Amino acid sequence: MTKTSAPALLGRHVLSAALAVLFLLPLLWTAWGSISGTGASPDGGIGMNNYARVVDYGAGLWVYAGNTLAVALMTVVGVLIVSSLGGYAFARLPFPGRNVLFIVTLAILMVPYATILIPLYVLLGWLGLQNSLVGLALVMIMLQLPFSLFMMRNSFEALPRELDEAAQMDGCGVVGAFFRVLLRGTVPGLVTVGLYAFLSSWNEFIAPLIFLTDGNSFTLPVAMVSLRTGSLGQVDFGALQAGVIVSAIPCLILFLFLQRYYVRGFTSGALKG
DSSP, X not given: OOOOOXXXXXXXXXXXXXXXXXXXXXXXXXXXXXXXXXXXXXTSSSOSHHHHHHHHSTTOHHXXXXXXXXXXXXXXXXXXXXXXXXXXXXXXXXXXXXXXXXXXXXXXXXXXXXXXXXXXHHHHHHHTOTTOHXXXXXXXXXXXXXXXXXXXXXXXXXXXXXXXXXXXXXXOOHHHHIIIIIHHHTHHHHHHHXXXXXXXXXXXXXXXXXXXXXXXXXXXXXXXXXOEEXXXXXXXXXXXXXXXXXXXXXXXXXXXXXXXXXXXXXXXXXXXX
16 A cells, blocks of 8 residues: 655645635635624624624514424425335335336436426415425425435445345344344435435525415525615625524534535445445
8 A cells, every 4th residue: 555645645735725715715704794894883893783683584583494494304304214215115126117217216307496396386286285384395305306316225235135134034024124224224325315405405495485475484595585675675795694604504513413424325335345
């Protein structure tokens, strides 16, 4: 195994630091803008007035955050249940048309999801779920399923077939092997799918904008874009930046706690042997 030279190691660290600064700079810039300027403090210095306006805006920050969290949790639970069962079926259970159905499912990724929101709006109207957080969560679950099924199929295929045989020898059927043996081995994949579903539903803007019409049901992205003041509809950039920081904090915390599972979930199946 060759040893990495000092110049090469230094170059990697410099490149990593540069990329970290590049990705963090917009967030740091937004954080600074949220606590500085005339909107943050009467004297134009550092203050928290922007955050105070965000908290008191409309129905209140906590109402919008609660709506967003409810949609995100329903999306995560629905995606985990459907994708784990579907991934297990695609990876372990032979049935007619399995590969064709899987390819058709993946082909949905090539369809711009904005083009199907209007038909979904009509469908939710028939079901009585328009302007409903539950209806929005169902839409978000549907949008996440192709990627989630792909991830969970790879996670189950990465597990050795001997686990199925051992479970059958212990008296487990198909359902028993899934819940008692195989599901535990796909924890990184489940975390990856769940984290991706949470981040996508938490930050989603177009779907809530279309499906939610009641201001008290708005999610954070829609509420933050609606931050306006003045007779000419001037955007309150200070409050908007404060709202962006508030919205980003849960995502950052969740990702920091689950990042090791996230990386393992993406690499599951790559070294199958």
